[in-house]
Amino acid sequence: MLRMSYYDTAVKLAESRNIQDFVDIDIFQEAKKVIEALQNMEVGPALAWCAENKSRLKKSKSKFEFQLRLQEFIELVRAENNLRAITYAQKYLAPWGTTHMKEFQRVFVTVAYKSTTECATYKVLFEPKQWDYLVDQFKQEFCKLYGMTLEPLLNIYLQAGLSALKTPYCYDDDCTKEDPLSQEGFRKLAMPLPYSKQRHSKLVCYITKELMDTENPPQVLPNGYVYSTKALEEMARKNDGKITCPRTGLVCNFTDLVKAYIS
Known part of the structure; x- marks a missing residue:
């Protein structure tokens, strides 16, 4: 102001x-x-x-x-x-x-x-x-x-946040309601801003911190948590085919896992 x-x-x-x-x-x-x-x-x-x-x-x-x-x-x-x-x-x-x-x-x-x-x-x-x-x-x-930025910090933070969230999919009719840019007000504010450089999400394994891709696909546990195939195979090998979810403590068999496909 x-x-x-x-x-x-x-x-x-x-x-x-x-x-x-x-x-x-x-x-x-x-x-x-x-x-x-x-x-x-x-x-x-x-x-x-x-x-x-x-x-x-x-x-x-x-x-x-x-x-x-x-x-x-x-x-x-x-x-x-x-x-x-x-x-x-x-x-x-x-x-x-x-x-x-x-x-x-x-x-x-x-x-x-x-x-x-x-x-x-x-x-x-x-x-x-x-x-x-x-x-x-x-x-x-x-x-x-006085060491101030020419642009107000409020504007800078808002623009940085909106730009980080902005992708071409935000303006699609079937954009998920969880996306802040599905709201018309945010869309107008983000209109002149560039798209986020990273257009596609990356899935990183919680256990190994490695990227999950076609070579190391994600596996879904019965409780819905997802980890990389490499990490779960290593865990099953050390525990007679048993898998323990590191975040919830759920124990299941490796055969209970469902492979997820990255589109």
């Missing part, structure tokens, strides 16, 4: 469950101020945040501050304050020239083209969506700074 900017709801949830000490509400409230300012086309709070975290951002080779400065320069050009824009570029953008010269040059040329240009290369720099890019960039820098 905090990641998706539902701050008030997140605070109420934390209070109702008494988990305030386990969540990062204060940190996200700090981010909220920056995001709201960027959405209102203001770079001041974002620049202040960069100044507070300057050493850590520098260590991660962040160029977020440079992007903020570029946008502030663009706004001066949009307002036709060209002289002020040039002065601003000399003071705040020129120091970045050694590492971001191409981006600096491209933005600086807008002084000649102005905000009304139809040239696609420069017109895009004046579009409102540039502020959306800054919001997204800030969220990435914010998560990186």
Whole structure:
């Protein structure tokens, strides 16, 4: 909820469950101020945040501050304050020239083209969506700074679980009701996710931990438990043809077993 900017709801949830000490509400409230300012086309709070975290951002080779400065320069050009824009570029953008010269040059040329240009290369720099890019960039820098994943962990766990369960058979009409993906809600959530890499189940013997296949087929005991032929033959050889289920203690003859076939 905090990641998706539902701050008030997140605070109420934390209070109702008494988990305030386990969540990062204060940190996200700090981010909220920056995001709201960027959405209102203001770079001041974002620049202040960069100044507070300057050493850590520098260590991660962040160029977020440079992007903020570029946008502030663009706004001066949009307002036709060209002289002020040039002065601003000399003071705040020129120091970045050694590492971001191409981006600096491209933005600086807008002084000649102005905000009304139809040239696609420069017109895009004046579009409102540039502020959306800054919001997204800030969220990435914010998560990186505090060691958070870009995607919420809840989403990651849910996607991993659904992907592990997802096979082509889940979408068949005769899909078993025990399969979670037989439910329409889970099917919709799993739709964009990849199928599980292992499409076919593997049967592993409880006794020997070996794979049960056509060379070592599974045998079914009268109580319904299944073990490999190799394990049960070894057991019968040592116990005069008797088989003891290691999980239930049932004793039966080897001749009572029923071979199961793997399709």
